[in-house]
Amino acid sequence: MNDPAAKRGVEKAVPMDHETPTGAKADPDVAIVGAGSAGIAAARRLLASGLTVTVLDARNRIGGRTVTRRFKGHPVDLGAHWLHAGPINPLVKLGHRRGEPLRRAPVDGHFFVRGRPGTRTERAALDRAFDMADRAMTQAARAREDQPAAAALPPMGPQGRRVAAIHGLVSGRPLDEVSLHDFPSMEYADNLFIAGGLGAYVSRLAHHLPVRLGTAVHRIDWSGAGVGIETSSGTLRARAVIVTAPMAVLQQEAIRFAPALPHPVAAAINGFTQGVYEHVILHWPDSPFRGADRLASLPGTHRQPPGLLTRIDGTPFHFFELDQPAASSFDRRDVHAPYRYARAVLAEQFGHRAIRNLATLRSTAWRHDPWSRASWAVVPPGLYAIRDRLKAPVGERIWFAGEALSRAQWGTAGGAWEEGERAAGEIIAMLR
Ligand SMILES: Cc1cc2nc3c(=O)[nH]c(=O)nc-3n(C[C@H](O)[C@H](O)[C@H](O)COP(=O)(O)OP(=O)(O)OC[C@H]3O[C@@H](n4cnc5c(N)ncnc54)[C@H](O)[C@@H]3O)c2cc1C
Structure with a gap:
């Protein structure tokens, strides 16, 4: 048994795509750091305008925090999976135009209380708590100085704690660490999925782009005309650069700027905190969940998963989601800790017999990956303005882009x- 993944008892995932870099120029008009969603979108747009482009990515694959792998023959996303905010999501619009296999996410979820189906009254109480919380946060954000999103929540007992846990999961941090002004600006409704996985779709959109993989950018020199870009495999010059590396990577100074970035820009980058959201991928053919792609809410027990997406694409695969407090509680060296945790939580809800054929296949660790260091960037209380501050180019040569800048x-x-x-x-x- 020489395979380290097999030694750790981790299901081996099979890469999905042949990603061949094509036609990357040494001195393009525009260099793009990062071949994730932002970098791919920028490259497509620039190439369509007739400019030359080279995309540089430190990893040996395309897609950044979207990646699909095969487990037991099925495609499963290790990063992003949902297409949120359908009416304004450009990936949805493009997907419809390309005839991609999009499907609407069901609105109704499963609701179990200590292993039995919840009653209508119990479900309605949780729905009411969600409405109250959303109204309170939206109103408070309009009326007040910025503060922790949690401070705007009315007291709602156990239902309130559940609502806060779910909002904390999708925010990437507990609500007392999230800006109240930033939180309600997020559009989250009308979600879709795509057959074959979101990572595979994003990767398809990069076919034939001029990408240099395995090329880490270390330094961007903007002291003269244009930019000089030092990478792990040589230097290139361009008239402008778009930096899409995640904020948490930039905070580590993985890329140095010469001269240093102006103070307000550096302060904005350093203002973000690390959003944590990780999947534990379950294979559970006998799960009590019926239908495809439904979220499950499992209150009533001591520990509750803040997120569980069941029977992904109608398969026996499920995502048991880890929020920041849970993920941070594990010892990094103990790769089995997330599996034990997921099993213990589900056993508490459904009993040990029910999880007999549950297999835990993979637990993601984006927070430890040197090219992401987080699942996404979070704005802490008081720093509402930092997303917009990064939109202004530096010296008309350096643009920042990526999830952290979207309002x-x-x-x-x-x-x-x-x-x-x-x-x-x-x-x-x-x-x-
Ligand atoms: C587990 C998980 C679940 C998620 N779920 C969803 C979801 O359901 N729906 C959704 O829309 N979003 C979701 N997200 C968030 C989504 O994945 C990200 O917001 C999005 O993919 C970010 O795209 P990006 O282009 O900004 O950054 P990235 O995709 O991170 O791309 C940046 C690229 O820069 C490269 N890079 C970094 N440093 C360097 C360097 N020095 N030199 C060269 N290259 C470098 C990286 O390798 C990377 O490819 C999820 C994220 C995670 C981790």
Whole structure:
């Protein structure tokens, strides 16, 4: 048994795509750091305008925080999976135009209380608590100085704690660490999924783009005309650069700027905190959940999963989601800790017999990956303005783009795409 994944008891995932870099130029008009959603969107837009482009990515694959792998023959997303905010999500619009296999996410979820189906009254109480919380946060954000989103929540007992846990999961941090002004600006309704996985779709959109994989950018020199870009495999020059590396990576100074970035820009980058959201991928053919793609709410027990997406695409695969407090409680060296946790929580709800044929296949660790270091960027209380502050280019040569800059779709692949297109559009206008 020489395979380290097999040694750890981790299901081996099979890569989905042949990703061949094509035609990357040494001195393009525009260099793009990062071949995730933002970088791919920017490259497509720039190329369509007739400019030359080279995309540089530190990893040996395309897609950044969207990636689909095969488990037991089925495609499963290890990163982004939902297409949120359908009416404004550019990946949805593009998907419809391309005839991609999009499907609407069901609105009704499963609701179990200590293993038995919840009553209508119990379900209605939770729905009411969600409505109250959303109204309270939206109103408070309009009326008041910025503060922790949690401070705006009315007292709602156990239902309130459940609502706060779910909002904390989708925010990436507990609500007392999230800006009240930032929280309600997120559009989250009308979600869709795509057959074959979102990572595979994003990767399809990058076919034939001039991407250099395995090329980490270390330094961007903007002291003279244009930019000089030092990478792990040589230097290139361009007239402008779009940096889509995640905020948490930039905070580590993985890329140095010469001269240093102006103080307000550096302060905005350093203002974000790390959003944490991880999947534990379950294979559970005998799960009590019927139908495809439904969220399950499992209150009533001591520990409750803040998110559980069941029977993904009608398969026996499920996502048991880890929020920041849960993920941070595990010892990094103990790769089995998330599996034990997921099993213990589900056993508490349904009993040990019910989870007999449950297999835990993979637990993601984006928070430890050197090229992401988080699932997305979170704005802490008081720093509401930092997303917009990064939109202004530096020295008319350096643009930032990526999920962290999106106002209505922050933390999402659609928001990253939108921001990549915005940066590209501004560069096209300038270079013309
Ligand atoms: C587990 C999980 C679940 C999620 N669920 C959803 C969801 O359901 N729906 C949704 O819309 N979003 C979801 N997200 C968020 C979504 O994945 C991200 O918001 C989006 O993919 C970010 O795109 P991006 O282009 O901004 O950044 P990335 O995709 O991170 O792309 C940046 C690229 O830069 C590269 N890079 C970094 N540093 C360097 C360097 N120094 N040199 C060269 N290259 C570098 C990286 O390798 C990466 O490819 C989820 C994220 C995670 C982790």
